[in-house]
Amino acid sequence: MSIWSYANPRKFLDTTAPWVPWLMWLSAAVLAVGLVWGFFFTPEAERFGSSVKIIYLHVPSALMAINAWLMMLVASLIWLIRRHHVSALAARAAAPVGMVMTLIALVTGAIWGQPMWGTWWAWDPRLTAFLILFLFYLGYIALWAAIPDPDSAADLTSVLCLVGSVFAILSRYAVNFWNQGLHQGASLSLDSQENVADVFWLPLLVCMAGFVLLFFALVLLRTGTEIRARRISALRARARRAEPVRA
Amino acid sequence: MRALLARDLRLAVRAGGGFGLGLAFFLIVVVLVPFGVGPEAAILARIAPGILWVAALLAALLSLDRIFALDHEDGSLPLLATAPLPLEMLALAKAAAHWLTTGLPLVVAAPVLGVLLHLPGQAMPWLLVSLALGTPALSLIGTFGAALTVGLRRGGLLLSLIVLPLYVPVLIFGAEAARRGAEGVPAQTPLLLLAGIGLGCAALLPFATAAALRVTLR
Numbered sequence: 001m002s003i004w005s006y007a008n009p010r011k012f013l014d015t016t017a018p019w020v021p022w023l024m025w026l027s028a029a030v031l032a033v034g035l036v037w038g039f040f041f042t043p044e045a046e047r048f049g050s051s052v053k054i055i056y057l058h059v060p061s062a063l064m065a066i067n068a069w070l071m072m073l074v075a076s077l078i079w080l081i082r083r084h085h086v087s088a089l090a091a092r093a094a095a096p097v098g099m100v101m102t103l104i105a106l107v108t109g110a111i112w113g114q115p116m117w118g119t120w121w122a123w124d125p126r127l128t129a130f131l132i133l134f135l136f137y138l139g140y141i142a143l144w145a146a147i148p149d150p151d152s153a154a155d156l157t158s159v160l161c162l163v164g165s166v167f168a169i170l171s172r173y174a175v176n177f178w179n180q181g182l183h184q185g186a187s188l189s190l191d192s193q194e195n196v197a198d199v200f201w202l203p204l205l206v207c208m209a210g211f212v213l214l215f216f217a218l219v220l221l222r223t224g225t226e227i228r229a230r231r232i233s234a235l236r237a238r239a240r241r242a243e244p245v246r247a
Numbered sequence: 248m249r250a251l252l253a254r255d256l257r258l259a260v261r262a263g264g265g266f267g268l269g270l271a272f273f274l275i276v277v278v279l280v281p282f283g284v285g286p287e288a289a290i291l292a293r294i295a296p297g298i299l300w301v302a303a304l305l306a307a308l309l310s311l312d313r314i315f316a317l318d319h320e321d322g323s324l325p326l327l328a329t330a331p332l333p334l335e336m337l338a339l340a341k342a343a344a345h346w347l348t349t350g351l352p353l354v355v356a357a358p359v360l361g362v363l364l365h366l367p368g369q370a371m372p373w374l375l376v377s378l379a380l381g382t383p384a385l386s387l388i389g390t391f392g393a394a395l396t397v398g399l400r401r402g403g404l405l406l407s408l409i410v411l412p413l414y415v416p417v418l419i420f421g422a423e424a425a426r427r428g429a430e431g432v433p434a435q436t437p438l439l440l441l442a443g444i445g446l447g448c449a450a451l452l453p454f455a456t457a458a459a460l461r462v463t464l465r
Contacts, residue, residue: 135412139405143395146405155462156395160409163391163455167413170444174416177437178423 007084009227016220023220027213034206042199054112056204060211062105065133068098068215072140073165076158086223088154089230091161092144093222097215099137106130125175132171136164150230248332248340255344258317269306269349270356276302277360288365295364296374296425302360303353303378304385304414310349311389312406314341315397315460324397328464338456339449342383342390350382366429373428377438381421384445387452388413394459416444 006012038056075091078084109127110120121127143160147153259266280298284290318324327337357378358371366374392410396402420441427434 132412132415135408139409139412142405142408146396146399146401152462152465156459159455159458159462160395163452164413167416170416171412171419174419174440177440178419 004082004084007082007086009086009231012086013224013227017224020217020221020224023213023217027210027217030206030213031210034203034210038200038203038207042203051112051115052200054108055200056207058105058108058112059204060208061101061108062130063208064211064215065098065101065105065130068094068101069133069136069165069168071219072098072161076161079154080158080162085154085230086227088158089226090219090223091158092154093226094215094219095137095141095144097218097222099134099141101211101215102130102134102137106134123179125172125179128175128179129168129172132175133168136168140164150233248336251327251332251337251340252344252347255341256347259344259348266348267352269310270352272309273302273306273353273356274360276305277363280364292365292367292429295361295366296370296429297422298364299357299361299366299374300378300381300418300422300425303357303382304418306353307345307349307382307385307389308407308410308414310345311393311410312396312403314345314390314393316393316402319397319463324460325464328460334457334460335453338390338394338453338460342387342453342456345390346383346386350378350386353382354378369431370425370429373434373438374425377421377424377428377434377441380438380441380445381417384417384441384448385414387445387448388417391452391456391459394456394463397460397463417441420444 006015035056039053042053044050044052072091072094075087075094079088079091106127109130113122114120140157140160143157144153147156277298280294280302281291284294315324318327328334330337332340354375357374361371361374389410392406392413395409396406399405420437424434424437424441427437
């Protein structure tokens with residue numbers, strides 16, 4: 001019994017389909033706890049006032065925006081190496097979710113930046129890198145949509161995902177070189193000296209867990225949808241072939 | 248490989264090959280900019296390196312879909328793929344041909360257009376060097392994008408959507424080198440990084456291009 005047995009679409013569907021509603025409810029519950037805790041039961045930060053509460057949406061969505069691309073990268077590699085269709089479809093399913101996460105991070109960042117930095121947008125390295133990541137998601141999704149043959153589409157988008165990952169990292173460091181930042185450094189990393197205070201950290205952790213659960217629920221749901229859509233098109237193709245050819 | 252390069256160059260230069268279209272596009276974009284931002288010499292001189300880089304990038308983008316599309320239409324692409332030449336070398340030859348017909352003329356024309364935009368004289372060598380180092384990377388990345396979208400309807404728009412984000416690092420380092428040259432600051436670091444990107448692209452991207460072509464030709 002290995003993880004590869006889930007490469008069988010039927011086994012994958014049978015196993016994950018019952019999980020999806022549970023994951024949905026669980027993520028809704030965890031998010032509700034985290035957000036209510038964060039919004040109503042934490043003190044206001046000294047310098048930021050109540051605007052600090054947007055981090056309960058901003059940080060988890062930014063986290064998932066990057067992790068979704070990582071997941072697509074791993075899934076693309078699995079598809080290219082082991083040719084498991086479920087893997088390619090999971091990469092396809094994750095892309096729009098990741099794109100929306102990127103958009104949430106950008107929009108919440110803009111809403112926070114308006115009162116705090118006095119501007120909706122600044123060409124700061126982190127902001128710019130996220131905008132570029134958003135463009136990568138757009139191109140990836142557009143390429144999936146444009147190619148009619150599903151296997152070629154999976155191959156080509158996987159290659160694009162690999163090359164795009166390299167260039168995304170390159171862009172991340174290039175924009176560092178290009179402009180100095182307004183965005184604060186990583187204040188959540190485990191090794192940093194100035195982490196945020198525990199009062200904010202704990203509800204934020206709950207919100208991050210909620211976003212991770214939400215991501216899993218959505219990706220499993222969408223992968224199931226893709227598998228079923230593929231099955232329908234296969235059945236249609238079979239039906240067309242069975243029809244007698246009319247002159 | 249040399250024969251393929253010569254063939255592509257001949258096809259591009261002869262009638263209907265579209266040689267010089269990219270150059271004309273470069274000229275038009277640069278001429279349009281002063282109409283947009285006003286004719287003040289100080290402003291133009293300040294934005295000239297960036298404008299020249301963006302215009303060169305767009306001009307290189309314009310001719311990308313021709314790299315494989317014509318060969319795909321008349322059926323010579325499968326023949327080229329079955330030739331003894333490895334597909335990776337084919338990708339490299341195609342990129343080289345694209346650079347010789349698009350990138351190199353842009354590099355040569357850039358100083359003339361720089362004069363139009365009041366680019367300071369001390370910036371000229373830096374602009375030339377940065378374009379000469381950067382445009383091969385643009386051609387290589389573009390060849391990869393063209394291989395991904397060959398044979399698709401409306402491939403052109405999709406091609407620009409895919410390729411333009413990949414152009415970001417090249418544009419940043421190239422324009423930065425030209426800008427530093429214009430201000431008289433040492434521009435060695437961005438130039439070295441730009442050269443690194445170009446060499447990395449030349450070493451690795453032909454493999455990705457060939458992988459994409461194999462899928463398309465399957």
